[in-house]
Amino acid sequence: MKLADLLNALFPEGHDVTVDADVVQGLGQLDGRDVALIGTAGHAAIGVETALTLAAHVLRVVQDKPGMPILLLVDNAGQRLSRRDELLANNGYLAHLAKCLEVARARGHQVLSLVYDQAISGGFLAAGMIADRTYAVPEALIYVMNLPAMSRITQILLERLESLCVTSAVFAPGVPSFFKLGIVEGVWDGDLSGALRDALTDHSKADLRSENGFARGGRTLAAEIARRVQEGRT
């Protein structure tokens, strides 16, 4: 979904958003209150500068707008694949972004994320899944790695992986799989601002993704095993 269309659909009351070097930031108005918007556009590959800029926007909201809900707008190509970014420790920058968002959560900000275009692997992890809850539009593209690369690395025939995609949400790319696994809390279709309004009514901070994944039949093991360990049934 195009960013402009997305913003208009989410915030018919109005929004004030800038896009600079693939980094999106601004405000949207919903029911007369502001929602902080932070994210990326243009299939951004998230390197050290992008991560640091995103973190700066998060910190600014935390410092200047205590308690304001934050909506992360997700469109990325994953972490930036470059030697220079790794030389500077891109993992540290991505972790920093996560920590800033976590501090925001701990200080009472609701943090939601919406995959409106594509979300890949490390990019989804650092700039999307870090939210209280993650949502997606139906046409969003979410995956860990493209199948040919996966086939090359695992040395499993592409045809076999393709047939696995038909049956296994654990493996198949795409929003339905990520919904079934409990990763995507809900799919926003049609009335986006209504969907956002509904989402903002849920103030829970608990991580229920594995439970949801179990309930939706996508992840049968994770919830029970984590609980077994947590409860000492070992």
Add this chain to the structure above:
Amino acid sequence: MKRDAQWQWNSLALSKTARLERAGMVVQGKLVAPEDMVRLLEAVLEPEDRVCIEGDNQKHADFLAECLAKVNPERIHDLHIVQSNIALPQHLDVFEKGIARKLDFSYSGPQGVRMANLVEQGKVKIGAIHTYLELYGRYFCDLTPRVSFIAAQSADRHGNLYTGPNTEDTPAIVEATAFKNGIVIAQVNEMVDTVPRVDVPADWVNFVVRSPRPHYIEPIFTRDPAAITEIQILMAMMVIKGIYAKYGVTRLNHGIGFDTAAIELLLPTYAESLGLRGKICNYMSVNPCPTLIPAIESGFIQSIHSAGSELGTENYVAARPDIFYTGPDGSLRSNRIFCQLAGHYSDLFIGSTLQVDLQGNSSTATKSRMTGFGGAPNFGCDSRARRHTSEAWLKAGREASQTGAMPRGRKLVVQIVETFGEKMQPTFVERLDAWDLMDRFGMELPPVMVYGDDVTHLVTEEGIANLLLCRSPQEREQAIRGVSGFTPVGLARDRQAVENLRDRGVIRRPEDLGINPLHATRDLLAARSIKDLVQWSNGLYDPPKRFRNW
């Protein structure tokens, strides 16, 4: 009948003169610009010439090989390549293009598969596959090159050459060529005012070119201790205790695999604990493999002569002139021929192989590749002409001797193998793949690396079979089956016969040697990583970057 007075006795010299005159149209003097080299080759070569492109284990005349592959096949064709190592694609390109037709060689390694295909297409006509000593022997007999392309580190403006530590085959090639009115062309990495030492005198060299880039060289003998397995350590313990200590092996040659690297790394630890320092492994014929460093530093190895060098060991070798053969400049002077000779007359050879049959014949040939022999057969055979004695040699001889026979010694030839190789391929087989290779290429003999009657010991994870003590072909077969583990050959053993052989000490299991396989851990290795080797060398060993994990 006496030849008449008109007979031409200096046709080779006249041919050389004619070639040099033709060369004079292309270049002035000895120094050739790289861009003139193809034209120069077209001037000095003639169809059907015997040509050597120096291809050693370490250094390669790769620029000249490239140039040769660019000459016009209309003018230069049907060359007869006589060369030890077919390692680079260009070595086979000349056949693909019809520039060369016939090939006599020793070893083809990575080009083995392509070589096999070209032979089948009729583009390469193999004269013979040799050992190094055979091939260089024939350089001074019926395979003398007319033109040789060699590689060196540096040259002065007169054409004196410094080979660097990888002298390797250069002296033999130049000697054969230059002293039979052939033409020697050298590629060098750099031109200098004065070479550090003269490995080849200028008047044996006709042309010198400074190669646009340094010659191809790879650290092919560096074994990372991190990859040594517990099974290799177990076998190494058996070799040290059951063979080196038993016979008192002081002079020996090691192969270049991980099995022998494991032995080297157990010398300062396990062998030391057995009190063997000074008693075994004193003199070795082997390249300066980095895994030797701990054994040198701890006082095991006293002297090493090398066929070639190994990248990264230059400073270390230069700092240990008592151990290595070095020139007045301090750097290693290696020599393949002399190293082969020294190894041939030493007390023991140990190396690995891919297949062993029930007679103990071994081969590294597989159905799809034509790899050749290299140096292993000359190291891995009894030295029938040996006359001087040593403790180990005599003891082996006594074990082998039949009553009433003339007493003589035996060289210990040890094959160290796991019973199964990669992808669960059994090492022990009823019939070597070498037979199929012979059929496929119409060879006169199957390409056997080490003949069974030369092998004295087989070492596997199951134990040591001492073939010297076998008194009949049947015993020999059961001794081999008795260490063949769970391969089909091993499962088909006669259990009673094997137990009898064990009682007689023909077969010795780890427990018979007082070795608990559970003690064969990587903790026994004197170095468990390349970094450990660097530390053992006090920072003198400078590993190539691909081996660094720090």
Add this chain to the structure above:
Amino acid sequence: MEQLRFAYDGLKSSNVGAYAIAGVVASGDLEILVEREELGGRCEVDIRTSVQGFEKTWSAVTQSFVSTRALANTRITINDSGATPAVVNLRLAQAAQKLDEGDA
């Protein structure tokens, strides 16, 4: 993957140790879990291997291993990733030793 099962009778028994594990499922290696369990005196061996067609070899390796040891009422479970018999033997011996040491 190929699943193989073997059972052996008539072995000596021992109560030392409850379970032991040796090895890692890595290329050319395997993991072996040995557990004491009431199995009517038998030693049961379950193998999952990534290399097909070596049932005879596995049978010979495990047979020769159990025959010399007190492994009655013991379950041996193996996850194999292409280990050679040499490695299998070594890991079996390591697991047995850990069991004998009463290691858990």
Add this chain to the structure above:
Amino acid sequence: MNANDLFAADALRHSYLESTARARAHGMCDDNSFTEWLDPRARLTSPHLEALDVPVSFDDGIVIGEGRLKGEQIFVAAQEGRFMGGAVGEIHGAKLTGLLRRAVQEKPAAVLLLLETGGVRLHEANAGLVAISEIQRAVFDARHAKVPVVVLIGGGNGCYGGMGIVAPCCDAIVMSELARLSVSGPEVIETARGVEEFDAKDRALVWRTMGGKHRYLLGEIDRLVDDDLPSFKEAAATFLRRPVAFDLDAVVAEHARLAERIERFGACEDAVDIWAALGIAEPEQIPSLDLEQFQEAVARSRTGSVHETR
């Protein structure tokens, strides 16, 4: 002489890198104090691997449990780098998440995460990715509960992918120089961008870009130790009951450091340029220095903020 007596002394040098995950977990705890949870008998093998005909492991590549360190209760999780490169799958991840959640309740003196991983296990891609996100969340929850989460990285496969992002989310990181820490691996970068961008076979380049020494000099990790179990254990012990502040001030300070890093080193081509910019004399010598020499070189050069972490 008995060979094994002779090596009793040498065996004290237990390489962390060469140890299995289980041996590492034991090695971080006081003698015989480690108890494994869901040990191999639980047979928690991955059905996803099985569906793809890939060998499985009884513990799904991670050893978890509790033990004592300097007499204090700790929780330990150790990834087995030799199984699937330590990659995180559904079960693997759930074991680790469960351990961290239990720490929130029981408040051990520390949770030690012995990471050796390539990140997401591709065979169970989506479940692996979310598992890492759940681990990350659970780490944060443990930190909010003031339980220090200490990462130890010393395996040959390094710590990559999503877990490379999780590591700096913890209280502290201990590495050996043989370890690597990054998000994208050199092979991944080379495959995507070509050998000119990153020559993955140039191991010296890989290590000076991602290895322990560079990460230490950059201020990304807290301790650099020798490759042996006791050294890792000693370093881990220094963080017992010492949670690092995790609040707005902390992330604001970190933000300033990370901004300064880009400013100072953003134009550097190579790690050696960064080390030179840090004021280290003979920076090209850094990789060859042993730990003691390295610490001296760093101390001599310290220009104020050579080393400062979270």
